[in-house]
Amino acid sequence: MTTAITPSFTSRLPNVGTTIFTVMSALAAEHKAVNLGQGFPDFACDPKLVDAVTSAMQAGHNQYPPMTGVPALRQAVSAKIAGLHGKIYQPDSEITITAGATQAIITAILAIVHPGDEVIVLEPCYDSYVPNIELAGGVVVRVPLTPGTFRPDFAKISAAITSKTRAILINTPHNPSATVWSRSEMLALQNLLAPTNILLISDEVYEHMVFDGQPHESASRFPGLAARAFVVSSFGKTFHVTGWKVGTVVAPAALTAEFRKVHQFNVFTVNTPVQHALAAYLGDPAPYVNLPAFYSAKRDLFRAGLASTRFKLLPSQGSYFQCVDISEVSDLNEADFCQWLTREVGVAAIPLSAFYGNGFDQRVVRFCFAKKDETLELALERLKKL
Numbered sequence: 001m002t003t004a005i006t007p008s009f010t011s012r013l014p015n016v017g018t019t020i021f022t023v024m025s026a027l028a029a030e031h032k033a034v035n036l037g038q039g040f041p042d043f044a045c046d047p048k049l050v051d052a053v054t055s056a057m058q059a060g061h062n063q064y065p066p067m068t069g070v071p072a073l074r075q076a077v078s079a080k081i082a083g084l085h086g087k088i089y090q091p092d093s094e095i096t097i098t099a100g101a102t103q104a105i106i107t108a109i110l111a112i113v114h115p116g117d118e119v120i121v122l123e124p125c126y127d128s129y130v131p132n133i134e135l136a137g138g139v140v141v142r143v144p145l146t147p148g149t150f151r152p153d154f155a156k157i158s159a160a161i162t163s164k165t166r167a168i169l170i171n172t173p174h175n176p177s178a179t180v181w182s183r184s185e186m187l188a189l190q191n192l193l194a195p196t197n198i199l200l201i202s203d204e205v206y207e208h209m210v211f212d213g214q215p216h217e218s219a220s221r222f223p224g225l226a227a228r229a230f231v232v233s234s235f236g237k238t239f240h241v242t243g244w245k246v247g248t249v250v251a252p253a254a255l256t257a258e259f260r261k262v263h264q265f266n267v268f269t270v271n272t273p274v275q276h277a278l279a280a281y282l283g284d285p286a287p288y289v290n291l292p293a294f295y296s297a298k299r300d301l302f303r304a305g306l307a308s309t310r311f312k313l314l315p316s317q318g319s320y321f322q323c324v325d326i327s328e329v330s331d332l333n334e335a336d337f338c339q340w341l342t343r344e345v346g347v348a349a350i351p352l353s354a355f356y357g358n359g360f361d362q363r364v365v366r367f368c369f370a371k372k373d374e375t376l377e378l379a380l381e382r383l384k385k386l
Contacts, residue, residue, distance in 0.1 A: 013131050020127070020354035024338060028348035034379040036367040037338070037348035039175070039320065043372050045240040046287060052277035065272045067264050069097025069248075072279035077233075077248050080282060087220040093253040096260060097275060099267045100245035101205045101234040106132040107266060108201050108230040108249065109167070111258040113138040117166035122152060124176055124355030126203065129169050138166065142357050150177035154188050161192075167199040172217070173206040173318025176355050176366040180210055180317040186217045190224040199255070200225055205234035205247070206319040208291040211299065214317065220250065227252060230259065235278055238288055240370075244274050295320050295369075298376065302369040305380030320370035323352065327363045329386050334361050341365075345386065347379045 024037040035042075068074065074091035082088050089095050098104040105128060113119060115137030121129050123144050133140050143160045146153050157168070170189070172181035193200065202219035210216045219225040230251045236242040249259060281287070299316050306313055312325035330337050334351030342348045349365040369376060 027342045033342045033346045033348045035348045037350045039368045040242045041240045041370040056273035056276035061273045061276045070275040073275045076279050076282040085220045089250045096249045098247045101247040104232045104249045107262045111262045118164040120168040150179040169201045171203040178316040178319045178321045190222050200229040202231045205237045208288045209295050210318040211296040298369045322367045
């Protein structure tokens with residue numbers, strides 16, 4: 001009898017294993033811990049949005065939509081950006097509906113990065129960026145954000161630029177640090193890139209979670225950035241429906257044309273009834289206009305509870321994350337502390353070292369406060385024992 005053997009092959013991503021989010025969520029489930037690790041809400045979305053999806057299905061919107069996205073949704077996105085940021089993107093040639101922001105980012109990278117091209121990432125960074133660049137054959141150039149404050153260091157960014165630099169990836173509001181780029185920082189980036197042909201991928205999935213009366217300084221607001229940028233957004237993050245995996249990319253027509261060449265062959269289209277529902281739902285701006293107040297209340301509840309612990313709270317300017325310094329709580333490194341916290345205290349967090357290529361450990365971990373108040377209060381009750 002012949003033994004069947006699976007042929008061996010060389011991995012495209014030899015250094016990639018299971019993500020820290022999957023690992024910590026599994027550990028949280030095993031130990032019945034409060035999962036403040038992975039970034040998703042544990043509360044329901046607006047029932048009106050679910051009703052809108054049901055209505056779209058019942059209306060027969062169940063077949064392939066246009067590859068670029070349902071026209072009504074692209075028009076609604078155009079109107080929303082114009083109202084918020086004063087930039088008009090043409091629905092037909094500059095807006096594409098994607099299967100979430102993660103797909104949007106890899107599609108943009110595959111569209112513009114050739115083998116050997118360099119792409120700058122600012123660490124700590126979201127875990128999909130580096131594998132995306134590697135799959136495109138690009139060379140990852142890691143530039144650290146300033147430790148402690150996580151603000152961009154433009155001298156270091158400038159020093160990293162070479163004749164091979166194809167693009168730079170930025171993320172504001174920032175995951176994992178909850179830092180929000182200021183207008184002066186966006187202008188500094190615009191000035192730095194002005195004499196170059198470097199493209200920009202601006203990950204803005206937490207755009208509607210900016211606190212304390214500060215604006216979200218989208219790349220769309222700055223002509224010198226908008227002209228070279230793919231701006232990525234997420235309906236899943238904004239409307240508490242992360243499992244729906246629907247996002248958008250807006251970019252100048254020439255960039256959008258290249259983006260769509262890849263988009264049509266990796267997903268082609270995105271969930272039809274959900275697109276129709278989102279188009280209808282966007283008719284009322286209140287859900288995203290009121291989102292900063294909604295999440296800042298949760299942030300303030302969580303921060304007030306943590307104030308009685310030995311954690312040192314870092315600023316949380318945006319997103320739905322709160323980072324804390326663990327130096328006065330434990331001598332463990334970040335990863336071991338998160339494992340211990342999940343097993344022994346019953347609360348899951350994420351080590352910031354997981355967002356660095358070299359595992360840089362600065363004794364900081366990240367909590368997610370996109371949870372019901374009772375979930376946060378249960379976590380705080382446990383954390384106050386520290």
